[in-house]
Each structure stands twice: as C-alpha cells, then as structure tokens.
Amino acid sequence: MxxxxxxxxxxxxxxxxxxxxxxxxxxxxxxxxxxxxxxxxxxxxxxxxxxxxxxxxxxxxxxxxxxxxxxxxxxxxxxxxxxxxxxxxxxxxxxxxxxxxxxxxxxxxxxxxxxxxxxxxxxxxxxxxxxxxxxxSAALTALISSGLPTDRFFFEGFLPAKTGQRKARIAELSAVAATLIFYEGGPRVAQSLQAMADGFGPRQAAVCRELTKMHEEVRRGDLATLAQQYAEGAESRGEFTIVVEPPADDEVLDADAVDDLLRRALRQGSVKDAVSDVAAATGRPRRELYQRALELGGHGDGAAE
Missing domain, CATH: 3.40.1010.10 (Tetrapyrrole methylase, N-terminal domain)
Structure with missing residues (x-):
C-alpha cells in the first residue's frame, strides 16, 4: 500500500x-x-x-x-x-x-x-x-423528528414518477411492517402524498421540508389531511422527506395477498428478482417465497439466498 x-x-x-x-x-x-x-x-x-x-x-x-x-x-x-x-x-x-x-x-x-x-x-x-x-442524513433526521416508530424502518427513496408504477410500488410497500421513509421534490409532493393516502389508507405521517435550514418545517397528520394541505397551497419549495407509520397488525398481508404480489412480480421478471422484490416489501423469508413462486408457475433460476 x-x-x-x-x-x-x-x-x-x-x-x-x-x-x-x-x-x-x-x-x-x-x-x-x-x-x-x-x-x-x-x-x-x-x-x-x-x-x-x-x-x-x-x-x-x-x-x-x-x-x-x-x-x-x-x-x-x-x-x-x-x-x-x-x-x-x-x-x-x-x-x-x-x-x-x-x-x-x-x-x-x-x-x-x-x-x-x-x-x-x-x-x-x-x-x-x-x-x-x-x-x-436527511432520512434519519426526518425519522427521529417524526414522532413515528424508530425501531424498524424501511428507506424507499424516490417513488416512480409514472402514475401506474407509483401506485404499484405503494401497493407493494403497504405490507412492509416498518416505518417508511421517502424522498420527494416540491413539485410532486402533493401528488405523492395523495397516492400514499390512496394506497396506505389513514396512516399517520410526517412531512419534513428543508431540514436543518432556516425555513425548516415538519407537518404531522394523517396522509389524506397532509395531501389536502399541499394540494391547497402549503409551501412546497425545497426538498422533502416523508415518513409514514407502519401498518396496523390487521393490515399485514395474508397468504393470498402475498401470492398476488408474487404473481405480479413474476410477470415482470425472473423468479429470483420476484423473490427479492417481495421479500423486501413483506419481510417474508426468501426461501419460503422462492418455493411459493415455483408453485405459482415460476421457472427456477437458482437457489434462494
């Protein structure tokens, strides 16, 4: 060296x-x-x-x-x-x-x-x-100031820009048993909050704008209310981090819902990719998901990790 x-x-x-x-x-x-x-x-x-x-x-x-x-x-x-x-x-x-x-x-x-x-x-x-x-880190700064659970969290970053892809991704994330963290730009914040309200339901959230800067602002409330505030003109200049609470126990996906996620993922890619995506979204064991993907008609392309 x-x-x-x-x-x-x-x-x-x-x-x-x-x-x-x-x-x-x-x-x-x-x-x-x-x-x-x-x-x-x-x-x-x-x-x-x-x-x-x-x-x-x-x-x-x-x-x-x-x-x-x-x-x-x-x-x-x-x-x-x-x-x-x-x-x-x-x-x-x-x-x-x-x-x-x-x-x-x-x-x-x-x-x-x-x-x-x-x-x-x-x-x-x-x-x-x-x-x-x-x-x-904007993600961790927003998490600890949100007032939402910090024991387990999932960082998603930016959601897809296209409406259909964003809706599908939110549907996948709805099963994640953890606090969710998103990044968003001001021009899309109202639209993204509304998509989250539609997909996640009445969960509590925190919208953190311009963290650590002079005009720092943190708004808290349910997703629908926050979406309405930004649709009606709440300040949207700057960079945003959105933190969303985990699903309630009765929102966790059952086996049929997991199968639906696997089928959708299998239509878009290989068994390995589908298992990785659904494991990340649900927290289910990869080996369990791999076996179920094969049972649903996927073609094996390597052992589950």
Missing part, C-alpha cells in the same frame, strides 16, 4: 483558525456533508476533505460553497448519474496511483439516492481501501 500523503500545505478554517489536517491514507473516502446547516459538518469530514487529493461530487458549485465556508482548496471533479460511466475509470486510475479521493453528495450521506455505489464496488473489487466518515 502506498504511504499516506503529505498534507503539510493543506488546511481548513475552524473558529477562525487555520488547522492542518492529519495525513490521509490512500483510498476512497466516503464523506457525509451537511443537509442544510453548514455547522453540522464533522471534524473528521473537514480533515478528510482538506487532506484529500481530489473530491468527487455531484455538483461542483454546491460542494464549492461548503469548501469556501471552511477555507478548503482541494480540487473538485463532477461525479453524478449523467457522467458516472465516463468519470469512474478516471477516478479508478487515480486510486491506482495511490491517491486519496473523497466522495460526497450534494447533501447528506453519499450513496443514498446517488450513483456512488458502482464506484465503491469497483474500488473494493480492485483492492483499494474504502473508508466511510459518517455524518448527516
């Missing part, structure tokens, strides 16, 4: 003082950044960003604002869903040269609803160290 880099010329600014970060080991460093309030940055994140040879980020303009705030001059390079295929080999080559590369998203923890997974996978397969510097 290459030696750690010399960071004698690199600094960050904290409380008005220039601080020299510790030397950084070569490899890929996954760095969580603030979701709004810049003071939520961790000391380790500042050290990593200042000491890295390069920072790969979704939008260089967004990350530059964070770096400027803390006096960090590390070079930036874009890495997002539109350029990832072309950018990844270049990043891998620099890792191969023994450099320390930091990966960040626009806000929060990288790899959550962004393309970082493939870079991490390739880096690990190539034998490069991959280290995570944990920190802010």
């Amino acid at each position: 290459a030696a750690m880099r010399d960071n004698s010329s690199k600094t960050y600014i904290l409380a008005g003082q220039a601080v020299e970060p510790p030397r950084l080991a070569p490899g890929l460093h996954l760095v969580a950044t603030p979701i709004g309030n810049l003071r939520d940055i961790t000391i380790r994140a500042l050290e990593t960003l200042a000491a890295a040879d390069l920072i790969a980020c979704e939008d260089t303009r967004v990350t530059r604002r964070l770096l400027d705030h803390y006096g960090i001059s590390t070079p930036l390079t874009p890495y997002h869903e539109h350029n990832a295929a072309a950018a990844r080999p270049k990043l891998m080559a620099r890792l191969g040269d023994g450099e320390a590369i930091a990966l960040v998203s626009d806000a929060g923890t990288p790899l959550v609803s962004d393309p970082g997974f493939k870079l991490v996978r390739e880096a690990r397969e190539a034998g490069h160290p991959v280290l995570a510097a944990p920190g802010p």
Whole structure:
C-alpha cells in the first residue's frame, strides 16, 4: 500500500483558525456533508476533505460553497448519474496511483439516492481501501423528528414518477411492517402524498421540508389531511422527506395477498428478482417465497439466498 500523503500545505478554517489536517491514507473516502446547516459538518469530514487529493461530487458549485465556508482548496471533479460511466475509470486510475479521493453528495450521506455505489464496488473489487466518515442524513433526521416508530424502518427513496408504477410500488410497500421513509421534490409532493393516502389508507405521517435550514418545517397528520394541505397551497419549495407509520397488525398481508404480489412480480421478471422484490416489501423469508413462486408457475433460476 502506498504511504499516506503529505498534507503539510493543506488546511481548513475552524473558529477562525487555520488547522492542518492529519495525513490521509490512500483510498476512497466516503464523506457525509451537511443537509442544510453548514455547522453540522464533522471534524473528521473537514480533515478528510482538506487532506484529500481530489473530491468527487455531484455538483461542483454546491460542494464549492461548503469548501469556501471552511477555507478548503482541494480540487473538485463532477461525479453524478449523467457522467458516472465516463468519470469512474478516471477516478479508478487515480486510486491506482495511490491517491486519496473523497466522495460526497450534494447533501447528506453519499450513496443514498446517488450513483456512488458502482464506484465503491469497483474500488473494493480492485483492492483499494474504502473508508466511510459518517455524518448527516436527511432520512434519519426526518425519522427521529417524526414522532413515528424508530425501531424498524424501511428507506424507499424516490417513488416512480409514472402514475401506474407509483401506485404499484405503494401497493407493494403497504405490507412492509416498518416505518417508511421517502424522498420527494416540491413539485410532486402533493401528488405523492395523495397516492400514499390512496394506497396506505389513514396512516399517520410526517412531512419534513428543508431540514436543518432556516425555513425548516415538519407537518404531522394523517396522509389524506397532509395531501389536502399541499394540494391547497402549503409551501412546497425545497426538498422533502416523508415518513409514514407502519401498518396496523390487521393490515399485514395474508397468504393470498402475498401470492398476488408474487404473481405480479413474476410477470415482470425472473423468479429470483420476484423473490427479492417481495421479500423486501413483506419481510417474508426468501426461501419460503422462492418455493411459493415455483408453485405459482415460476421457472427456477437458482437457489434462494
């Protein structure tokens, strides 16, 4: 393994003082950044960003604002869903040269609803160290402020944009015996809340807008009421995280409902994919679902994991 880099010329600014970060080991460093309030940055994140040879980020303009705030001059390079295929080999080559590369998203923890997974996978397969510097997360911030159960939760991210696909996905998620967490953009929040109200019924939810920012807002209530509020003009500018309570005990799917989910999934893909999708949606054991899928007419394509 290459030696750690010399960071004698690199600094960050904290409380008005220039601080020299510790030397950084070569490899890929996954760095969580603030979701709004810049003071939520961790000391380790500042050290990593200042000491890295390069920072790969979704939008260089967004990350530059964070770096400027803390006096960090590390070079930036874009890495997002539109350029990832072309950018990844270049990043891998620099890792191969023994450099320390930091990966960040626009806000929060990288790899959550962004393309970082493939870079991490390739880096690990190539034998490069991959280290995570944990920190802010919109999903967890919304969960703990929602007032809904936190002992078991399921992160869905963004629902499909198309009406039919969104309805089908909500139907699958209705059986998940856990608090559900979604991301949504302002223009679609009213529509998505109404779809959730139609699919989940009168469950309690929390709609968290602009978390940790100046105009942070958390609205709580049943899904239908929340959907109506946003349809009638509640502030929809900004980024949203929606948290929905788990189903009541009498809402958990029975065997016939699970069979319906399996049939639908089998029409769309292989047995393996159908089992994976239904297991994620229901929490049922994969082996049980695999056997049932075969009984329903699926063609086996490998043992259940």
